[in-house]
Amino acid sequence: MTIPGWSDSDIFxxxxxxxxxxxxxxxxxxxxxxxxxxxVYLADREWPRGKPRLWAVDLWDEHMGGDNLPPxxxxxxxxxxxxxxxxxxxxxxxxxxERRDVIGMKKQSSVExxxxxxxxxxxxxxxxxxxxxxxxRQDIAAWLPKxxxxxxxxxxxxxxxxxxxxxxxxxxxxxxxxxxxxxxWIGRRP
Numbered sequence: 001m002t003i004p005g006w007s008d009s010d011i012f013x014x015x016x017x018x019x020x021x022x023x024x025x026x027x028x029x030x031x032x033x034x035x036x037x038x039x040v041y042l043a044d045r046e047w048p049r050g051k052p053r054l055w056a057v058d059l060w061d062e063h064m065g066g067d068n069l070p071p072x073x074x075x076x077x078x079x080x081x082x083x084x085x086x087x088x089x090x091x092x093x094x095x096x097x098e099r100r101d102v103i104g105m106k107k108q109s110s111v112e113x114x115x116x117x118x119x120x121x122x123x124x125x126x127x128x129x130x131x132x133x134x135x136x137r138q139d140i141a142a143w144l145p146k147x148x149x150x151x152x153x154x155x156x157x158x159x160x161x162x163x164x165x166x167x168x169x170x171x172x173x174x175x176x177x178x179x180x181x182x183x184x185w186i187g188r189r190p
Contacts, residue, residue, distance in 0.1 A: 003035050008182070011038050011184055018042065022123055027121065035086055035090050040091060062083060065077070117146045119145045136169070147189045149190070152187075
């Protein structure tokens with residue numbers, strides 16, 4: 001079974017690019033990991049410049065996908081225990097043992113977790129958490145200073161379905177300072 005989730009080829013392509021740039025000791029954060037499909041994908045890439053540290057930030061306060069995952073898949077995630085238990089089970093099932101230690105977990109809100117990182121210390125952050133305007137504004141404001149110069153701040157669901165995401169990203173980056181790949185938005189810290 002593959003890891004249930006909402007990752008798509010645009011996220012995977014971006015994560016391939018990010019993996020190629022990460023260096024030994026770099027840190028990368030994914031906010032809103034659900035069951036881990038995209039973060040496990042990144043952890044299982046080749047890192048030509050050494051081993052990074054990947055952080056999973058999520059509240060894991062509810063099982064995701066009851067309304068849009070196949071019922072048997074959703075039931076399997078619930079049977080694994082809490083949402084965090086399901087994430088850990090997916091990491092163990094889909095990552096070789098020697099790759100698992102690159103993933104650290106922070107069961108916190110996005111803004112609270114951001115406070116644990118120094119400004120300018122992160123190679124990148126990918127945001128796919130709460131999709132309201134206020135939450136997206138807070139996430140971008142909290143994480144952008146944490147990204148090093150030239151680093152990535154990106155996210156998912158830049159689409160008319162999630163107007164809050166679109167507005168927050170446009171406010172933060174304007175029209176000229178971001179790249180769009182379907183519903184993935186990418187900003188670079190100048």
